[in-house]
Amino acid sequence: MNLPDTIYRISPVWLQNTLVSLYGWKQYRRRYTGNFSSILAAIEKANAFKSKDTQELQANKLRNIIQHAAENTPFYSNLFAEHGISATEIKTPDDLKRIPVLQKQLVRENPDLFRARGSQRYLTQNTSGSTGTPLSLEVDESTYKTAMALVVNHEQSHGVNFGERRATLAGRMLKPIDDNKPPFSRFNKAENQLLVSSYHINENNFRSYESELNAFQPRLIIGYPSAIYDLASEYQAQKTTPGFNPAIIVTNSETLTEWQRETIESVFKCRVFDYYGTAEYLVFASQCIHHGYHIDPTLGILEITTSDGTPVVDRPGNVVATTLCNYAMPLIRYQIGDCATLSSTPCDCGNSHPHLSSIEGRIDDVILTKDNKRIGRIDHIFKGLSGIREAQVIQESLERCHISVVPADKEECVDVDALIKNMKARVGSNMHVKVEFTESIPKGANGKFKSVINQM
Numbered sequence: 259m260n261l262p263d264t265i266y267r268i269s270p271v272w273l274q275n276t277l278v279s280l281y282g283w284k285q286y287r288r289r290y291t292g293n294f295s296s297i298l299a300a301i302e303k304a305n306a307f308k309s310k311d312t313q314e315l316q317a318n319k320l321r322n323i324i325q326h327a328a329e330n331t332p333f334y335s336n337l338f339a340e341h342g343i344s345a346t347e348i349k350t351p352d353d354l355k356r357i358p359v360l361q362k363q364l365v366r367e368n369p370d371l372f373r374a375r376g377s378q379r380y381l382t383q384n385t386s387g388s389t390g391t392p393l394s395l396e397v398d399e400s401t402y403k404t405a406m407a408l409v410v411n412h413e414q415s416h417g418v419n420f421g422e423r424r425a426t427l428a429g430r431m432l433k434p435i436d437d438n439k440p441p442f443s444r445f446n447k448a449e450n451q452l453l454v455s456s457y458h459i460n461e462n463n464f465r466s467y468e469s470e471l472n473a474f475q476p477r478l479i480i481g482y483p484s485a486i487y488d489l490a491s492e493y494q495a496q497k498t499t500p501g502f503n504p505a506i507i508v509t510n511s512e513t514l515t516e517w518q519r520e521t522i523e524s525v526f527k528c529r530v531f532d533y534y535g536t537a538e539y540l541v542f543a544s545q546c547i548h549h550g551y552h553i554d555p556t557l558g559i560l561e562i563t564t565s566d567g568t569p570v571v572d573r574p575g576n577v578v579a580t581t582l583c584n585y586a587m588p589l590i591r592y593q594i595g596d597c598a599t600l601s602s603t604p605c606d607c608g609n610s611h612p613h614l615s616s617i618e619g620r621i622d623d624v625i626l627t628k629d630n631k632r633i634g635r636i637d638h639i640f641k642g643l644s645g646i647r648e649a650q651v652i653q654e655s656l657e658r659c660h661i662s663v664v665p666a667d668k669e670e671c672v673d674v675d676a677l678i679k680n681m682k683a684r685v686g687s688n689m690h691v692k693v694e695f696t697e698s699i700p701k702g703a704n705g706k707f708k709s710v711i712n713q714m
Contacts, residue, residue, distance in 0.1 A: 267434075274432075275445050282448030288381075289406040297400070298407040304556050305411070309610050312555045317350045319582040320559065324348045326374065327588040333371035334590065351559045351580075359567045359578055360592045366393045369587075377586040385537035398586040401539050404557050408542040409533070415544070416531050417505045418478045425452040425471060427481035427489065428511070433458075440466035443474075452476060456485035464492040472501035479526070483509040484707030487518040490525035491647055495666075504528050510535065513619040515709055517640050534617050536594055540579035543614055550605040550613035551598075558582050561591070562600040562614075571602040574618050597624055624710060625685050628656050636710060639680035645672040650699045651681075652711045659685065660692040662699055 266277050304315060327334040328345035338345060343356055365372055373396055380399040410420050418424075425443075432444050432455045442455045442463060452474045459467065467489065479486060486507060493499060507522055507530045514532045522530050534543040534551050540558040543551035553560050559582060562575040569575075577596040581588050601615040618624050625633040640646055647666040653659045661681065663672060678691045685691075701707050 271441060271444075275447075278444045278453065279447040282446035282451070286448045289403065292399070292403070294403050294407060297403050298410060301404070301407050301411050301554070301556055304554070305415070305609075305611075307555070307610070312611065313350070316555050316559060316582065319556075320351065320354075320580070321349060323580075323582055323585070323588055324590070326585055327590060330374040330376060331372055331588060333368070334588070351561075354559065354561070354580060354591055355567070355569070357591050359563070360589060362393065362593060362595060365395075365589065365592070369394055372587050372589065374585055374588060379586045383537060383539070395538055395589075396587040397539055398584055401557075401581070401583040401586075404583055405535065405539045405542065408535070408544070408554055408557065412531065412533050412544045413478060413480075413506070413508060416508075416529070421450055422477040423450050423452070423475060424478040424480055425454050425474060425476035427454045427456045427479070427485040429456065429482065431455075431457065438463055441470055442466055443470045454481075456482060456488070459485070459488045459492060461492065461495065464496055467492070468498065468501070475502045477505050478508060479504050480508040480510070482512050482707065483514040483518045483522070483530075483532070484512055484701065486522055487648075490522045491666075493525045494521070500526060506531055508533065512707060513617060513709060517646075534598075534614070536579065536596075538579075538589060538592065538594070539584065540581050540589060540592060540594070541577070543617075546605060546607040546609060546613075548606050550601065550607065550609075550615060551617060552605065552607075552609045552611045552613045555611060556582065560600075560612075562598055567591075571600045572615075574599050574616075574624070596620055619708075619710065624712065625651065625653050625659065626656060626712065626714065627686050628688065633685050636681070636684060639677060639684060641680075643673055643676060643680075648699055650707075650709060650711065652713060654713050656714070657688065658690045658692075660694055662694050662696050664696060664699060 266274055269277065304312070307315065325345045328338050329335070341358070347353065348356065378398055379396040380402050381397050383395045383397050385393050414420060430453055432453055435457050438458060442458050444453045446453055454467070486509065504526055506528055507526060509530060509532045514530070519530050529547070532545045535541070541560045542554040542557050544554065545551050559580040561569055561578040562571065563569055563578050564575055567578070574597050577594040577598050578591050579594055580590045580592070597618040597620070598614045599616045599618070601613055605613050625636060627633065636651055640649060645666050646663055648664040650662045651659055652662065659681065661677065665672060674693045677693055681691045682689055699707070
């Protein structure tokens with residue numbers, strides 16, 4: 259724990275609010291000043307592009323970043339020479355197939371090979387990822403502010419203006435986990451933001467959460483779907499309704515399940531709009547009213563591929579992304595480690611940008627079958643079943659899975675036979691499925707909830 263964290267931990271609540279706001283002002287200046295407004299305007303303009311304009315925009319940005327990478331980064335200088343690739347030959351996203359897919363481990367072990375000579379680093383993004391092994395990525399100013407502007411644009415496109423009151427439930431440790439004394443939130447004045455603990459939500463603390471949110475009256479709730487779902491479940495369990503009217507709920511960072519969506523929308527009486535982004539600032543996909551994830555054309559180029567790098571549509575594949583912005587540390591055809599499905603049909607919302615029909619989650623958190631299928635989004639196995647508050651599927655081998663279930667009510671029975679039948683209908687009849695009941699399902703160290711854990 260560093261000195262600022264130590265000072266925060268020992269401070270009274272009023273001083274913690276001040277410290278949170280001071281840090282908020284620092285982040286506000288970093289994110290939203292300078293050329294932020296022009297970046298946001300460019301994103302809004304690109305949203306209205308038709309396919310031809312989008313292709314021209316991406317081709318121009320791609321040619322520039324490829325030339326820069328070839329001339330200024332040791333890895334791509336060597337790679338292009340080894341494979342006989344000329345930077346001038348990579349003119350469109352289709353040409354990217356000539357470049358081998360880049361694995362995360364290579365970047366993790368050799369970061370110096372990817373740092374571009376002469377480029378200005380704005381910040382270093384550190385992410386542990388699923389392995390817990392640190393990965394440090396240098397990001398330039400334009401890339402970072404583009405990523406921030408995309409979130410703002412996502413919220414504004416669904417009716418919440420920049421600066422309106424927002425309550426955030428994410429992985430921040432606002433107070434010690436064993437401290438159950440209210441309040442459970444802190445106020446960031448810089449962004450008109452109520453930071454709400456996602457670690458203390460339970461039946462005993464709920465009334466404090468309720469009163470703090472009612473007093474704040476947020477127009478937007480944003481955060482992990484599991485945390486917002488936990489809060490919504492307490493409203494249901496205690497047979498009460500929110501004393502405020504959010505315009506929308508925005509979720510991120512975890513795979514949003516349909517049963518989470520249904521509960522959240524039922525309690526808060528508004529729509530949930532998820533978005534998909536990556537810690538590497540390579541891709542951003544914004545969910546529309548028809549639940550399609552439309553891929554932003556300004557931040558990066560997204561591909562969905564098989565394990566050998568072949569593009570696929572209408573079935574799950576690996577997420578591979580190429581930066582169009584980050585000149586400090588350009589990553590080209592970088593395998594994110596996620597699994598998603600690219601749709602071949604236009605979305606009914608009218609947005610012409612390509613869209614993902616589903617995001618299955620981490621590659622290592624999908625169910626694997628004996629015939630090499632990857633089964634994601636297994637939340638459909640709970641559809642039509644009552645009595646389940648929360649559940650997690652854990653795969654132990656190609657032949658064995660168990661489902662941990664938190665009952666919604668001790669008095670209501672869960673149809674275990676139907677749950678097993680639904681599971682086998684998706685993963686195969688030869689899978690041995692066991693259902694176990696538990697009082698709670700632990701979240702990860704970062705406060706995130708995984709609906710599927712693959713122990714293989």
